Each structure stands twice: as C-alpha cells, then as structure tokens.
Amino acid sequence: WADGESRILISAALNQSDRLSSSTRLGQKLFAASSDLPFRVYCFQVHPLPAVAEEEEEFLLRYNVMGVALSPEAFQKLRQEISLTPRPLRQTLFGQEEVATLYCGTVPLGQRFEKLIVREARLARLHLPDRRVVDWTPQHYYEVCVSPALYEQFTPSAA
Numbered sequence: 352w353a354d355g356e357s358r359i360l361i362s363a364a365l366n367q368s369d370r371l372s373s374s375t376r377l378g379q380k381l382f383a384a385s386s387d388l389p390f391r392v393y394c395f396q397v398h399p400l401p402a403v404a405e406e407e408e409e410f411l412l413r414y415n416v417m418g419v420a421l422s423p424e425a426f427q428k429l430r431q432e433i434s435l436t437p438r439p440l441r442q443t444l445f446g447q448e449e450v451a452t453l454y455c456g457t458v459p460l461g462q463r464f465e466k467l468i469v470r471e472a473r474l475a476r477l478h479l480p481d482r483r484v485v486d487w488t489p490q491h492y493y494e495v496c497v498s499p500a501l502y503e504q505f506t507p508s509a510a
Contacts, residue, residue, distance in 0.1 A: 378414035381482065389442065389501075390470060391418025392494035398476040398485045412477065419495035426469065426493040433458055435469065444475065447484035453496070455505050466505060468496040 378395070382388065393414040421429070429435070435454035442449050451472040457464040474490040477483070496502075 374415050375411070375413050377479075378412040379416075381412065381477075382414050382416075389498065390494055391416055391497060392420045392470075392492070393444075394420075394472075394492040395475050395477040396488055396490075398478050411474075417497070419497060421469065421493040421495060423491060423493065426471070429469070430454075433467070435467075440470070445477065445482050445484050447475070449473070449475070449484075449487075453501075466502055468501060468505065470494045470496055 378393070381395075382393070395412040397410040397412065433456045435456040438453045438455060440451045440453050442451070449472065451470055454469045454471065456467050458467045471491050471493055474488040474492055476485045476488060478485050
C-alpha cells in the first residue's frame, strides 16, 4: 500500500481489528429498525454459503455500533489473565432462542478494580430473505459489554 510517496504495511492484526470494529452494509440493514438492542455486537453467517469454502470470512454479516468486539484469541488470553465467572443468558434472536454466556469478572485499573462483562455468543446461520436463523455454527464471537444497565445487575461479589 502507499500513502502518497511513502509505502505502508497493513498488518494482519490491523486488518482483523478493522473487521471486528465495523459493520457490514447488510449487517446494518438487518438492525436498522432495532433501537432497543441489548448488545452492540452481532455476527451472522449467510445461509446457504456459496460453494467457495475458503472465502467463508467474506460471507459474515457483522453489526458493531459503538461496541467492543474481541477476537477468540484475545478472549482466551483474557481468560488466562483474570478470573471470569460464566453465567448463561437466554434471549431471542430473529425468532430463535439463543443461548449465550456472560463472563463476569473484575480488572485492575490503577488503584481500583472495575467490573468487566464479556458476552460469548455462537455464530448463527441466517437465511436472509426471511431473516430466519437456520442453525448455529460451532464458532463463537465475543463482545465486551458496555451497557450500564447490564453492569447494574451484577454486584462486585457476584462478578
């Protein structure tokens, strides 16, 4: 890549960060009328997938509006660094029950500790024409939750 006369290198980490922090156009359309979403990050796989399996990443619909998405590797590293207590979460997503997990913990920030909640959700296969969840993939995606209402539900001893 070039920036004027200077050549620049785009690393894989920067590329991944860009993908995690943005929404696809179709992902934004899916949630355009939803103003009361409990979370800020959602990810789906288009169903049926085209025959080109190596391009699977290209057929993910991402919705991230002011959310904090984590890569699976970042979440695993976080789990090694702090104690996280899992709590099951059941909700409805496009008419289908979704079972996700909220991981609650505390992180040191300077001289104090702050609560941290991370949502682990399975990647759903979504049939676009009728906005229907067909099934769930074995893949997960992760979101650092930012909703103050969610944090109020957890006491420091329960987190």
